Every structure is written in C-alpha cells, then in structure tokens.
Amino acid sequence: QQPVQSPQAVILREGEDAVINCSSSKALYSVHWYRQKHGEAPVFLMILLKGGEQKGHDKISASFNEKKQQSSLYLTASQLSYSGTYFCGTENNQGGKLIFGQGTELSVKP
Amino acid sequence: KAGVTQTPRYLIKTRGQQVTLSCSPISGHRSVSWYQQTPGQGLQFLFEYFSETQRNKGNFPGRFSGRQFSNSRSEMNVSTLELGDSALYLCASSLPSGAPDTQYFGPGTRLTVL
Numbered sequence: 001q002q003p004v005q006s007p008q009a010v011i012l013r014e015g016e017d018a019v020i021n022c023s024s025s026k027a028l029y030s031v032h033w034y035r036q037k038h039g040e041a042p043v044f045l046m047i048l049l050k051g052g053e054q055k056g057h058d059k060i061s062a063s064f065n066e067k068k069q070q071s072s073l074y075l076t077a078s079q080l081s082y083s084g085t086y087f088c089g090t091e092n093n094q095g096g097k098l099i100f101g102q103g104t105e106l107s108v109k110p
Numbered sequence: 111k112a113g114v115t116q117t118p119r120y121l122i123k124t125r126g127q128q129v130t131l132s133c134s135p136i137s138g139h140r141s142v143s144w145y146q147q148t149p150g151q152g153l154q155f156l157f158e159y160f161s162e163t164q165r166n167k168g169n170f171p172g173r174f175s176g177r178q179f180s181n182s183r184s185e186m187n188v189s190t191l192e193l194g195d196s197a198l199y200l201c202a203s204s205l206p207s208g209a210p211d212t213q214y215f216g217p218g219t220r221l222t223v224l
Binding site: 002029030032034040041042043044047049087089091094095096097098099100101102103 | 114143145151152153154155158165166167168200202206210212213214215216217218
C-alpha cells in the first residue's frame with residue numbers, strides 16, 4: 001500500500017520552515033526519507049525505526065508516530081539547496097519491500 | 111567505493127520490442143531493488159533480489175522480470191514493450207544488514223517507447 005504524502009508541493013522563501021507528512025494505512029516497521037533533485041537519483045536522508053526517536057542532521061529532522069502510522073520531515077531555516085522532491089518510503093515488516101509515496105515537490109526561492 | 115551503476119543510461123525502443131537493463135550494485139551489497147519512476151506515479155516498486163533470489167515483488171505484469179547473478183549484478187527485462195513503459199528505471203542496492211538499510215540509487219536508465 002503506497003503511503004500518502006502531503007502537501008504535494010510547497011514553495012518557500014530562504015529561511016522559512018516546512019513540514020512534509022507521510023501517512024500509511026498499515027502498521028509501519030520503518031520509514032525512509034529521500035530527496036531527489038531534478039535529473040538526479042534519489043539521495044538518502046534518514047531512516048526511522050519503529051520504536052525509534054526523532055532523528056536529524058543539520059536543519060533537517062524527522063519524527064515517527066507509530067500509533068498514527070505516520071512520519072513527518074521537518075526542514076528548518078530552508079536553504080536553496082533544499083529544493084527537490086522529497087519521498088518517504090515505508091516498510092511494513094523487516095525485510096519487506098520499500099514502498100514510496102508520490103513525492104512532495106519543494107521549491108526554495110531566494 | 112564506486113556507486114551504483116546502470117547501463118545503458120538512455121534507450122529508445124518501439125512497441126512490441128523487448129529490453130534488458132543492467133545494474134551493478136555497490137561492492138559488498140547483496141540486495142538490488144528496481145523501481146519505475148514516472149511523473150504521474152512517482153517511484154513504483156518492481157522487485158527486489160537478494161542472493162540471486164527474488165525476495166519481494168511489486169504489482170507489475172509478468173512482462174517485467176528480473177534476475178540477479180552470483181556477483182550481485184542484476185538485470186531487468188521488459189518484454190512486449192508498451193507506450194506506457196516509457197519511464198526512468200532506477201535500481202538501488204543495499205547490504206542488507208538485518209536492520210532497515212539505506213538504499214543507494216543508481217542514476218537510472220531512461221527508456222522511451224515509441
């Protein structure tokens with residue numbers, strides 16, 4: 001079952017914050033976040049595990065709410081380099097297939 | 111370490127033909143997954159191979175098949191091509207380690223079906 005991401009697109013000014021949500025209708029084992037810039041391959045951001053805590057590096061962090069079967073990606077003080085399409089991928093069990101959401105297109109303007 | 115490589119990078123085929131795409135994972139990685147990416151559908155999971163065995167499969171017709179070799183390199187085959195098969199095909203490799211693993215994506219093969 002494909003996770004649902006929201007919003008589908010967001011436009012920010014440099015320095016603004018954004019939140020991208022990822023929801024699943026099934027119990028989650030892990031959530032993976034990737035960013036893809038136009039014409040490039042998706043690049044790994046972070047993995048959150050069931051029972052895990054909020055994770056982050058630099059000004060990008062994420063949380064995982066097992067009860068609600070959802071994860072949120074937080075981008076703080078956005079930079080131009082944050083522009084791209086963000087995908088969440090979910091696994092329902094260990095060793096299961098990684099299914100990606102439809103993506104959230106983020107544009108950061110000067 | 112060299113990254114994931116995919117060949118060819120671009121392909122143009124006509125309807126009814128078949129095509130084989132190749133993926134070489136990062137050295138030491140034993141799992142290879144394939145994804146189809148289109149503007150309307152995002153990243154759609156095709157299948158995953160681990161130690162030469164298909165471990166997971168997505169919801170694609172039987173025209174899509176794959177295999178993995180003993181050196182972990184993987185190939186994907188699409189037979190009787192349709193216009194709707196035009197897409198970017200991405201492969202990703204991972205260890206796996208038993209814990210959720212980072213998938214490292216290759217640059218993709220852009221397939222155009224005319």
